[in-house]
Amino acid sequence: MIRAILRRGGLRGRTRTLPAPVPAGGLVAEVVGARIALGRRPVLDGAGLAVRAGEVLALVGPNGAGKSTLLGVLAGDLVPDAGEVRIGDRPVGAWTAPELALCRAVLPQAAALSFPFPVADVVRMGRAPWAGTDREDEDEAAVAEAMAAAEVTEFAARPFLALSGGERARVALARVLAQRTGLLLLDEPTAALDLRHQELVLxxxxxxxxxxxxxxxxxxxxGLAAAHADRVAIVHGGRVAADGPPSEVLDEELLGRVYRQPVEVFPHPRTGVPLVVPKRTVPGA
Structure with a gap:
């Protein structure tokens, strides 16, 4: 059913610029000096970020710091009041919406659907941007591979609305994976997941x-950011306060100041990956 809807939607025959592959370490997307206000409150205040091929970049920071807004600006879903956003070699506004969907896939915080689509059809929605292109032939393989990777194949025929919150989150991730773009933008993909599936997502x-x-x-x-990210960007007060390898960025003084909570940072005894824990007083000490 979803496939028929996409084909009737008129995507076939349109001329679209397909994204060129970017070599490892090459710049995929960039935000420079982004400023954006919601109401009278500045949410981003000169934020900058570079995104490179072959890297996992984790955005961390306290609630309200501007992480999701920065991700939305990077995706082209939010237009900053000032600053520049580029995907590939073009300003984000120079891409048409269908072209942009070939460049990047976005996983929002909440996966909301009003209709009882089967899980397989929800994942298949991720293939919509490729309708009418040479890569349309990959649809079934991409959907099957994404569902297996996110461990949702077993409930492919179940209605999306009948799933638990964690199951819905994994189906939404499978949709993003099926899109097969060179840039993935994921907003809190582990928030509703148990320990096993948090590790799976990362x-x-x-x-x-x-x-x-x-x-x-x-x-x-x-801890997830330190264990799985190549780079960590700490967002604080609408800016990127630090950006670099986890071992360099996850600093006790900086984190304590940003989160307004004293922390201790020490290497994992086996892997050496930084562990961050709140500094607590020992009862009776």
């Missing part, structure tokens, strides 16, 4: 980066 992020994609993921769990 492993999938690493696999996509290893295959050449650029992955930007908003996370609240600093």
């Amino acid at each position: 492993r999938l992020c690493r696999e996509r980066a290893a295959a050449g994609a650029a992955v930007v993921v908003v996370l609240h769990d600093l």
Whole structure:
């Protein structure tokens, strides 16, 4: 049914610019000096970010820091009041909406659907941008591969609305994976997931980066960011306060100031990956 709707939608025959592959380490997208206000409150205040192929970039920071807004600007879904946003070699506004959907896939915080589509059809929606292109022939393989990767194949025929919150989150991730773009933008993809599936999502992020994609993921769990991200960008007060490898960015003084909570940072005894825990007083000490 979804396939028939997409074909009737008139995408076939349109001329669209297909994104060119970007070599590892190459610039995929960039935000420079972005400023945006919601109402009278500045949410981004000169934020800048570079996204490179083959990397997982984690955006972390306290609530209200501007992480999701920065991701929306990077996706082209929010237009900043000032600053520049580029995807590939063009300003984001120079891409048409169908072309932009070939460049980047976006996973929002909430996966909302009003109709009881089967899970397989929801995932198949991720293939909509490729209708009428040479890569349309990949649709069935892309959907099957994405569902298997997100571990949702077993409920392919179930209505999306009958799923739990965590199951819906994994189906939404499968839709993004099926889109097969070179830039993945994921907003808190682990928020509704149990421990196993949190690790699954971040492993999938690493696999996509290893295959050449650029992955930007908003996370609240600093441990996940440290373990899986190549770079961590700390967003604070509408700006990127620090950007670099986890071992350099996850600093006790900086994190304590940004989160207004003293923390301790020490290396994992086996892997050496930074562990971040709140500094607590010992009862009776």
